[in-house]
Amino acid sequence: MWPWPTSNRSRTFTAARWTTxxxxxxxxxxxxxxxxxLLAAATRRLDAARLAYGHGTTNARDEAIWLxxxxxGLPLDSDLDALARQPVTPEQQAxxxxxxxxxxxxxxxxxxxxGEAWLQGVSFHVDRRAIVPRSFIAELLAEGSIDxxxxxxxxxxxxxxTGNGSLAVLAAMAYPDVRVTGADISPDALExxxxxxxxxxxxxxxxxxxxxxxQNCPGPWDLVLCNPPYVNARSMAxxxxxxxxxxxxxxxxxxxxxxxxxDFVRTLIRDLPKRLKxxxxxxxxxxxxxxxFEAAFPHLEVVWLATSAGDDQVLLLTLESLxxxxxxxxxxx
Numbered sequence: 001m002w003p004w005p006t007s008n009r010s011r012t013f014t015a016a017r018w019t020t021x022x023x024x025x026x027x028x029x030x031x032x033x034x035x036x037x038l039l040a041a042a043t044r045r046l047d048a049a050r051l052a053y054g055h056g057t058t059n060a061r062d063e064a065i066w067l068x069x070x071x072x073g074l075p076l077d078s079d080l081d082a083l084a085r086q087p088v089t090p091e092q093q094a095x096x097x098x099x100x101x102x103x104x105x106x107x108x109x110x111x112x113x114x115g116e117a118w119l120q121g122v123s124f125h126v127d128r129r130a131i132v133p134r135s136f137i138a139e140l141l142a143e144g145s146i147d148x149x150x151x152x153x154x155x156x157x158x159x160x161x162t163g164n165g166s167l168a169v170l171a172a173m174a175y176p177d178v179r180v181t182g183a184d185i186s187p188d189a190l191e192x193x194x195x196x197x198x199x200x201x202x203x204x205x206x207x208x209x210x211x212x213x214x215q216n217c218p219g220p221w222d223l224v225l226c227n228p229p230y231v232n233a234r235s236m237a238x239x240x241x242x243x244x245x246x247x248x249x250x251x252x253x254x255x256x257x258x259x260x261x262x263d264f265v266r267t268l269i270r271d272l273p274k275r276l277k278x279x280x281x282x283x284x285x286x287x288x289x290x291x292x293f294e295a296a297f298p299h300l301e302v303v304w305l306a307t308s309a310g311d312d313q314v315l316l317l318t319l320e321s322l323x324x325x326x327x328x329x330x331x332x333x
């Protein structure tokens with residue numbers, strides 16, 4: 001796949017990053033042009049529009065490559081140097097220009113426009129029913145970073161807040177001997193997850209469950225993966241249109257009345273110990289919310305796992321560490 005950098009969901013954007021501004025004109029479509037010319041023009045248009053990125057790309061150049069190659073039906077891992085002088089017909093130019101304009105006008109993530117997102121080289125269907133997949137937990141699964149806490153007896157894996165099912169699929173691919181359950185509170189998101197489970201022919205190993213947190217996920221579990229809603233209230237208020245196009249349910253971590261983004265996490269940490277096996281572990285993504293997480297759980301012993309975004313995005317908790325947490329730090333049932 002094209003090596004797009006990923007982004008976590010709690011990044012805050014300033015208004016200057018995404019306010020409307022004059023947009024560079026598209027190339028005229030009366031003549032055949034080279035692919036490199038089309039890419040350069042698309043990059044200029046996206047850059048001038050001051051869009052927000054973070055749904056598979058972090059800049060206008062990579063976003064232009066994604067959209068142009070997709071619209072032309074070219075592989076996303078194409079050798080751009082080899083294709084630089086490939087001719088693009090006026091009809092193809094018009095189609096590309098229309099897609100670029102749609103990205104600018106709608107402010108929707110490119111993944112919603114193409115109906116596809118990539119995570120660790122694996123293709124997933126995505127639409128507005130589910131958040132665009134970008135979890136750093138995918139890296140940990142691919143690189144085997146969680147393996148030291150697992151053993152040959154690891155069988156039952158839960159992907160909580162599964163969204164479009166991408167982490168459930170990647171977990172099933174990484175561990176061929178496990179049974180995976182993907183759970184989400186959103187019936188719409190689960191419909192998207194079903195598409196992806198079927199797409200990768202994993203229906204026999206992945207079960208999908210509608211559940212509010214752990215409500216319908218009794219376990220016991222060897223491994224729980226969770227990329228929950230964790231965006232704090234201030235960041236939610238500052239989200240640009242690209243992020244507001246996603247289901248707020250998958251982002252807003254303040255549903256119980258707090259403002260630190262940790263409401264779902266508080267309930268999870270309270271309820272999980274009774275649902276973990278003795279050697280079970282939780283792998284939890286909290287993005288840029290480490291400060292709020294540590295303020296909510298100052299005495300919780302965690303292991304921070306290294307990702308491409310640093311070692312403060314994803315943490316690991318053992319059953320022992322969860323049981324050692326003072327009851328005063330967990331919300332009442």
